[in-house]
Amino acid sequence: MTLRELEYLIALADHRHFGRAAEACLVSQPTLSTQIRKLEETLGAPLIERTPRTVMLTPFGEDTVERARRIMREVAEIRSSALRSLNPEVGTLRLGIFPTLAPYFLPHAVPRIHRQFPRLETLLIEEKSDALLARLRSGNLDAAILALPVNDDHLKAEFLFEEDFLLAVPAAHPLARRQSLVLGDLNRYDLMLLEEGHCLRDQALDVCRLSGASERTSFRATSLETLRQMVGANVGITLLPELAALHPASGDIRLLRFEGISPNRRIGMCWRTGSAMGAFLETIAGLLRDVAQELLADIRR
Numbered sequence: 001m002t003l004r005e006l007e008y009l010i011a012l013a014d015h016r017h018f019g020r021a022a023e024a025c026l027v028s029q030p031t032l033s034t035q036i037r038k039l040e041e042t043l044g045a046p047l048i049e050r051t052p053r054t055v056m057l058t059p060f061g062e063d064t065v066e067r068a069r070r071i072m073r074e075v076a077e078i079r080s081s082a083l084r085s086l087n088p089e090v091g092t093l094r095l096g097i098f099p100t101l102a103p104y105f106l107p108h109a110v111p112r113i114h115r116q117f118p119r120l121e122t123l124l125i126e127e128k129s130d131a132l133l134a135r136l137r138s139g140n141l142d143a144a145i146l147a148l149p150v151n152d153d154h155l156k157a158e159f160l161f162e163e164d165f166l167l168a169v170p171a172a173h174p175l176a177r178r179q180s181l182v183l184g185d186l187n188r189y190d191l192m193l194l195e196e197g198h199c200l201r202d203q204a205l206d207v208c209r210l211s212g213a214s215e216r217t218s219f220r221a222t223s224l225e226t227l228r229q230m231v232g233a234n235v236g237i238t239l240l241p242e243l244a245a246l247h248p249a250s251g252d253i254r255l256l257r258f259e260g261i262s263p264n265r266r267i268g269m270c271w272r273t274g275s276a277m278g279a280f281l282e283t284i285a286g287l288l289r290d291v292a293q294e295l296l297a298d299i300r301r
Helices: 003-015 018-025 029-043 059-086 102-116 129-138 199-211 224-232 242-246 278-300
Strands: 048-050 055-057 091-097 120-126 143-147 155-170 190-194 214-221 238-241 253-258 264-272
Touching: 003 018, 003 029, 003 059, 018 029, 055 059, 091 102, 091 129, 102 120, 102 242, 102 278, 129 143, 129 264, 143 199, 143 278, 155 199, 155 224, 155 242, 155 278, 190 199, 190 224, 190 238, 199 214, 199 238, 199 264, 214 224, 224 238, 224 253, 238 242, 242 278, 264 278
Parallel strands: 091 120, 091 143, 190 214
Antiparallel strands: 048 055, 143 264, 155 238, 155 253, 155 264
16 A cells, blocks of 8 residues: 555545546546556455446545545645754745635735745635635645634644624714614614624624624625625624724724623634644744734724
8 A cells, every 4th residue: 555546546536537536646547547446456345436427435435535634644744844844934834714804814914924934935725614624624724714712622723812893884874973882782783794604604693692683684795895885885784803994994884892791703723733833833823913913902092
């Protein structure tokens, strides 16, 4: 059994097609097919069911693919560890972040990373939280910036910052004349929220439950900027995270803070507990924490 054979098997599981799997592995289809058969002979059991149109994994094949993925992740960690032992600031950082934070935080954080680590290549992936967690667990990301808590014993979560939620209302709205408000002030209103899959939607629903507010079910936005534009168009009101206040709101929008119990979200950076980059990721987390604290201090002045 060789690592190359396991690589071919994983590619076949991903593509479910010999030709596409061979293309992804940069080999000919006969070569890939021969190596898969050799692996089956070595193991003494079939890995795939060959049909004229599709490729299906046997139950043993499914189990073997999952084990092969773990093996290949460990191999990647060994290679990464070797590189980092020579120079922890050279190489590639694959960093994930969710959409309701990315446009407000990354333009400030990435230049700071590049200034401190000029030889580091940063690959950024913007996905919803569930997709980021899947990529992180599979080894396709080195780290991800996520809303806390993240309950996974195989992931280390480093706290970065906490940001409040602000209420965004049209300038003509009755609440726009207020300097601030408390959660109970929302109990007569409907809030526009994001569509399913966004962690911010779940956090906003928690605010609705605490305040007695309701969701405006006739509209669900695909992005935070859509919500902002709808508020500016006097369609409704919504919650925006504090860092979104860095983007100047139009004159048609007022952003209001909550007094007393202020709804908020906690943000952290997560990576696999066995990552060879662990010590370096701690440094990156510290840098991101500093950037966030500076941004929030400016907003709160």
